[in-house]
Amino acid sequence: MAGSAFEYLNETKKQIDSHIRNFLPTVHKNPEIKFFYQLMRDYPMRSGKRLRPAFCFLACEMFGGKIQDAIHTATALELLQSWLLIHDDIEDESILRRGEPCLHHQHGIPMAVNVGDALHCKMWEMLNQNVSLLGYELSFKILSEFIQLSNRVVEGQHIELSWMQEKRWDVSDEDYWMMCVQKTAWYTCITPCRLGALISGSVQPDQLEQFIHIGTDLGVAFQIQDDVLNLIGEEGVYGKEIAGDISEGKRTLMLIHLFRSCTESESAILTSIMDKQRQEKTEVEVFDVLNLMKKYNSIQYAEQKSKQFAKQASDKFDQVSGILPGEEAKQIFKSLIDFVIERQY
Numbered sequence: 001m002a003g004s005a006f007e008y009l010n011e012t013k014k015q016i017d018s019h020i021r022n023f024l025p026t027v028h029k030n031p032e033i034k035f036f037y038q039l040m041r042d043y044p045m046r047s048g049k050r051l052r053p054a055f056c057f058l059a060c061e062m063f064g065g066k067i068q069d070a071i072h073t074a075t076a077l078e079l080l081q082s083w084l085l086i087h088d089d090i091e092d093e094s095i096l097r098r099g100e101p102c103l104h105h106q107h108g109i110p111m112a113v114n115v116g117d118a119l120h121c122k123m124w125e126m127l128n129q130n131v132s133l134l135g136y137e138l139s140f141k142i143l144s145e146f147i148q149l150s151n152r153v154v155e156g157q158h159i160e161l162s163w164m165q166e167k168r169w170d171v172s173d174e175d176y177w178m179m180c181v182q183k184t185a186w187y188t189c190i191t192p193c194r195l196g197a198l199i200s201g202s203v204q205p206d207q208l209e210q211f212i213h214i215g216t217d218l219g220v221a222f223q224i225q226d227d228v229l230n231l232i233g234e235e236g237v238y239g240k241e242i243a244g245d246i247s248e249g250k251r252t253l254m255l256i257h258l259f260r261s262c263t264e265s266e267s268a269i270l271t272s273i274m275d276k277q278r279q280e281k282t283e284v285e286v287f288d289v290l291n292l293m294k295k296y297n298s299i300q301y302a303e304q305k306s307k308q309f310a311k312q313a314s315d316k317f318d319q320v321s322g323i324l325p326g327e328e329a330k331q332i333f334k335s336l337i338d339f340v341i342e343r344q345y
Contacts, residue, residue: 005335012057012074013050015067019075020044023126039107039115040122043082046098049345052077052192054336059196059211061329062321063203070199072129073142077192079123080146084153084187086116091161092248093278095241134199141198149191156183163251167275169259171251173305177220179251184226185219207320214316221309222340224302227252231290231299233344246286247278253305254298258289261296310341 024041028034053074057067067074088094089102090109096102104112127146130139159179163171193211197203230245231254245252255274259267270292273285293299314337321330 005332005339008058008332008336009049009051009054009339012054013048015071016050016053016075016078017045019071020078023075024122036115036118039103039111040118042103042115043086043097044078044119046100048078048081048098049343050078051336051340052081052188055189055192055333056196056199058326058329058333058336059193060200061196062324062326062333063197063200064325065196065200065202069134070196072126072133073195073199074192076123076126076146077187077195079119079126080150080187083116083119083123086112086119088157091157092250094244094248096244138198138201142195145191145195145198149186152182152186156181156186159183160251164249168251169271169274171256173253173256176251176253176256180220180223181216184223185216188215188222189219190215210316210320214313214320217309217313217316218337218340221306221313221337224253224306224309225341225343227254228299228302228306229344231293243286243290246274246289247281249274249278253302254293255289257298257301258293258296261298262292266292306341310337313337 021041024044025037026034026041028037056070056074056077060067060070085097086103089097090104090112094102095105102112103115107115123146127139127143130142134142156179160183162168190212193215194208197208197211227245227250230252231243233242241247246255259270262270270289273281273289276285314334317334317337321333324330
């Protein structure tokens, strides 16, 4: 096991990427299908943190399990991430993903939707390989976790899309937490940890329940930091368009704080800008919004909240991790909590 969070993520990336390369098809006598296979490998092979597989591996190790038993499940989590991102980029009209043009910008929306659907199918195919590795009973428990997480993610995405469609600007901090839990926490933190613990074979039901609370706080911290990086990160490091959330009309914690903090006249100007479609907003207007956020310390407010949620996750983890056997895995898990709020990508 690598000795630091960064090393562990790198090692996880090597294992997951190798498993994906060996799993996804590459050759077909039909040239159109062969090209389709190339498109399927695009997002999974782009640079990424592999945070979700890492949480799965670490939870398995913390409970005394072997990461070899979690390889199919952890890889399926990365395939899940890929098809969700392809669809999310279309829905958000995003431009960049992991430092490269989004798939729908390269090949059109219909092609991208189909590739996302294909990776969704491959996710279930990968999970089906657990039957020979782990047996039917545990494999069906894993499938149930994926079903629950899939339902949560699309519900959370619907909440966010509805706010944008209905041009709602009265969203509260509590509304934002709830959306983050559904859209981000379940598939980024809660389910990967629960899956790893299940695969270890030694987890108790109450311990599985505790990972919901830990993962909830950690997932909210992750999403807030992601939103912060969208505003202040370096595009070459962050891998997405800087201030893209403003262009897309995302209800981020910074924007919610800004609406609550600014004057009535500023709020009217802010609403008139944010109500515009992405293609209608000018670069000057986007940076006017960003400057207002800086004026009212909205970014600092979000950073403080991210640290607060991460601290809650860390404290809850300390309360439950003492009896777990995997000491090194526990230490790396703790360092990953810090990584979530300190990362630059």
